[in-house]
Amino acid sequence: MRNKLACALVLAGVLSPLLAQAGPQQMLLLIDMLKENGTLTEAQHQQLKAAMMAEDPAPSSKQPLAQQTLPLSASEPVDVMVSTQGGSVKAESYDGRSSFQLTAQIAADAAWYDSDITDMGNAAEIRYARIGAEGTLFGPWEYELEIDFAGEDVGLKDAWLGYRTMGDSRFKVGLFKTPFSLEEMTPSANQTFMERSLINAMTPGRNVGVGFETYGGQWSLAGSIFGEGADDGDDRLDDEGWGRSLRGTWAPVATDTRALHLGLSSTARTYGGDSDDEAVFRIRTDPESHLVDSNNYLLDTNQYETKKSKYKIQHMEHTTSIGVEAAMVHGPVSLQGEFVRTYVNSEDYMESLDFHGFYVAGSWFLTGESRNYDHTQGRFGRITPYSNFGWGEGSGAWEMALRYSHLDLDDQDIEGGREWNATVGVNWYVNPNIRFMANYIVVNSEPDAAGEEDDPRIIQVRGQYDF
């Protein structure tokens, strides 16, 4: 018998490249034969079949073998299961402590402008072309890396390393979004409208620094200390000094179909004293339409550069912004609003310059879905339609949305302009990973000191895929 076994093993070893692995068909065939032969009883046969139909708790594949005494060395490969989620690819070790996932986002836009004074010109573009990787390493360590290839601004979006501890808390170091504003913290792929509102011009965005995040059953808290962004654009000062940010949210209601969210955030930056004399501080924004060329932005505190004003903000000391947020979800209906005020202190001004803005927005899913609130980060997540178009009989999810937003960049002698936008949006969620969007924007603005109105109308559409 010993020989027989050895022989079988050797044979199996030699043959194995030529053999298909033992799959359910062969197993089924075998147990059917054994039952027919009377080797297995009818009851045994049924139990075996049931066991095969039950979900296999083993990850199907090669499993991490015994390594009881020492923690698994990181330099040894650990076995993984691979899965797809929306067409992506994810590899995860059997114990769930290490994982790697590819992420991507593609969005193609077209826009038509009924220009008023500023000439905007129709256009099409790739709005997002992002590729990223995220993963965990031995449980507590996490990382994310995301790059955007759209336009000429090829560059890093996220690049951080995190350590998860005390259950639900995380320390981060690297490049990531400074916690401020519900709209800013919600990923671009999950926004209800094609572009964030006018007030987004006052958020600090992504910066290099260290951060802390935690949450409880109904709340979340995040803070960070940060230097500059990854790639200083021309609208930033050379020496930006250091900033800090804090955001807290509270969600007395947070179920799958109902949520009530309240949030407060503040951010501040102290500028380096030895800053270049030529450096200019600037807040500016497109009219909620990215295809507008940056030379044609309506609101800009540095209208000096476009020759529309003789004043500009220099010799910065510090800036402080505060934000107030509220949102609610009630079945297919949701409401959301934010107010942000920014104080800018420069050596050239006795009093702070004071800019502010707000938006209120509502959405209604005609197909009954609910917006997906995540209380652990105080933000909204991906929408999963009840049915998927293009597979089976589904038509996906349909959403109607309205937004009214305002930004006032006029204060003292700075004439950054004022703008009021009303937007109507329609979103078609084909499936959880694909959606099409259309926005119609009515812009009312007084862009500069002349007080003349510039009131374009904008139609813009988007096709988006992300995973």
Added chain:
Amino acid sequence: MRNKLACALVLAGVLSPLLAQAGPQQMLLLIDMLKENGTLTEAQHQQLKAAMMAEDPAPSSKQPLAQQTLPLSASEPVDVMVSTQGGSVKAESYDGRSSFQLTAQIAADAAWYDSDITDMGNAAEIRYARIGAEGTLFGPWEYELEIDFAGEDVGLKDAWLGYRTMGDSRFKVGLFKTPFSLEEMTPSANQTFMERSLINAMTPGRNVGVGFETYGGQWSLAGSIFGEGADDGDDRLDDEGWGRSLRGTWAPVATDTRALHLGLSSTARTYGGDSDDEAVFRIRTDPESHLVDSNNYLLDTNQYETKKSKYKIQHMEHTTSIGVEAAMVHGPVSLQGEFVRTYVNSEDYMESLDFHGFYVAGSWFLTGESRNYDHTQGRFGRITPYSNFGWGEGSGAWEMALRYSHLDLDDQDIEGGREWNATVGVNWYVNPNIRFMANYIVVNSEPDAAGEEDDPRIIQVRGQYDF
């Protein structure tokens, strides 16, 4: 028994998507039962258990579990098989409806110039360094994302989302190649020569827009409506308006070793009326050698910029191009040719400016392979050598090729120049993914109004890997 077996196999086939794969639990359960029944001896039972505890050298994976009532939700991971193709990695769901594949292309070039008048200087470069991802999502939805990192033009190549319907038709939105010209539609990795011919200067290339593709047993048809490219270089106008393109191909013969291809394409663009007065329309091309610096291109309708001409093309109204294609494959021999004519209409010219060019090329596989014609897209695909070098006894595939090309950019007072190139090429296909190329190019040109000839000779070589 035969029937019984067939029946069991059919049953297994039907049930298999609903079954977990035979895993260790079921196997353990089975051998426990068999031992209890007295079918297996205690020794056999122990030996089987020991064999199961040994590490399984065969890779394996999980299969999709029962999800009978609803279509599989996109937000749940579906199980995948992973495979490599030419060293790449591909993950595909069990039902084949979702997939993800990484693609890449690396090409390193060196060139030596026997300059005539224009000084070209020897050099080496990375010609392509592309990484991409493509996939399908729930069957009908497809996407592709490809980025090129070579040189300083890091940027998007493809970024589109497609919907496949009515069997063989596809709608696309995003950034992709505008259908025009056999040579343009054939991927760079599958070109017979290192660079496309002179007429490629008149193709629209990649643009952001919407498209439609379909094909039948012997034909293909593709059309698109598009705005601007992803990243407007300095040789393009600011407001390019909108373009449209249509290409049809007919292949009365299309087998593995024989093909006859005929094609017609047209493309047109209407420029925005409010275009910048300073904007200049430009067609220009290197002498089929990419390492020539763009300041040293021989042919250029904007010789004004290089001070060789006092005329330039401005105040664009529209352009129209037409292309005629033919190709044939007969075993190891192939012939291919194209003619393109472009009409340029500007407010400054009473009559259209008329530029045109053509090429004819032939190739012969010494090792007997045939060029791989794809009638569904009317283009050529990857060459699979009969043998692979470096594994076993093979020497790969060897191909000799000849091309003659011509471009005439002189019309009215625009002196863009005229050029006639003859190229000899040798290609060594080491295996389907690796090839080495060498081209010797004899250039004859009259680049400008002076009528003086500039006739360099060029040797260039390439090593390429793509998957």
Added chain:
Amino acid sequence: MRNKLACALVLAGVLSPLLAQAGPQQMLLLIDMLKENGTLTEAQHQQLKAAMMAEDPAPSSKQPLAQQTLPLSASEPVDVMVSTQGGSVKAESYDGRSSFQLTAQIAADAAWYDSDITDMGNAAEIRYARIGAEGTLFGPWEYELEIDFAGEDVGLKDAWLGYRTMGDSRFKVGLFKTPFSLEEMTPSANQTFMERSLINAMTPGRNVGVGFETYGGQWSLAGSIFGEGADDGDDRLDDEGWGRSLRGTWAPVATDTRALHLGLSSTARTYGGDSDDEAVFRIRTDPESHLVDSNNYLLDTNQYETKKSKYKIQHMEHTTSIGVEAAMVHGPVSLQGEFVRTYVNSEDYMESLDFHGFYVAGSWFLTGESRNYDHTQGRFGRITPYSNFGWGEGSGAWEMALRYSHLDLDDQDIEGGREWNATVGVNWYVNPNIRFMANYIVVNSEPDAAGEEDDPRIIQVRGQYDF
């Protein structure tokens, strides 16, 4: 029986992590046993074997089936095993001849400057954000592609295709590091200090070309012939001509905990004779701190540009550099040193300009690990701590390090400056893939002809993840 089954299931559940999945070997063994026991008939046995050898329609398991006569065609997918290593993902074909692996490196830095004369300004940045892919194809063919997205220099790092032959030798073509200097050849992720020493300014770095590498039991040899870099910065000449490089190393001792390394390398470049008259040759370096803006580098042979000198190096003929290396590892202690001298020949100088520098460095692992010497490439590899922090009870590895470095860029009338740096470093290796670093640098420099000293102090820290 019910209990028995439940018991078996529980047992299976408990044991499953220790069990390999039921693979073809175990299945074969079982059916062989059952046939031997008379449970299965000969016909049943044959049918089961046939079913197992037939191609398995279940994905999980497609294995490279018999293809005995021809080598496996590269266009057919071969089945793979997937594993993670440090959170990465690797796919490898069953026969080990084809593989694909993703690599990544993220490093976030912050620096504080106690400036002396040159104003340096505190800052934070993403120092590295690299993504790469490497793999083998049919055994002998290899490739690597790596891109860095940090800062504004998004660009290729490695892009090459290699052919492995004669056992341990490899030919390479593409973009890769020119062999020169122990410190340069050791990957950035494995450096003992945050930045390489001052002498790194004299290494040729990455260039496009062809190379050869080989090694024996105690030695390695690498050479290359190369053109320009992938992306010529503004500190390089337009026509760099061609260079060649050779490096040999000898390691009389090379065990896991002990090593003695000696190395010699030389590199030279001959410049194109027709180089632009305006082109300036330049060697310059930051004070071992990357966050210093390049306009504030202390040492620079082109101080002409910063108006500090009236001389610059033009009309290049050729440069030659030689390097001498030594290193030793003795348990947790290691020493390392290099000396580099560069001769610069220009038409404007009768005699060669002669620049030189050196460093000596030592490190001590408080936790007992040894630096990981790789004699096949004559360089240092990744550190694997004895314990990992964040999983189990480990605290990772701790290392103290000291370095003294010098660079002299003064010769004849070129006043590039002289610098002496002393660095103290502390490294915490959390696990093999994550580490935190802190460096304190005491800089002493005489940057220009004025002879005035500029002696800043620098503190810099880094968090790094790489796989």
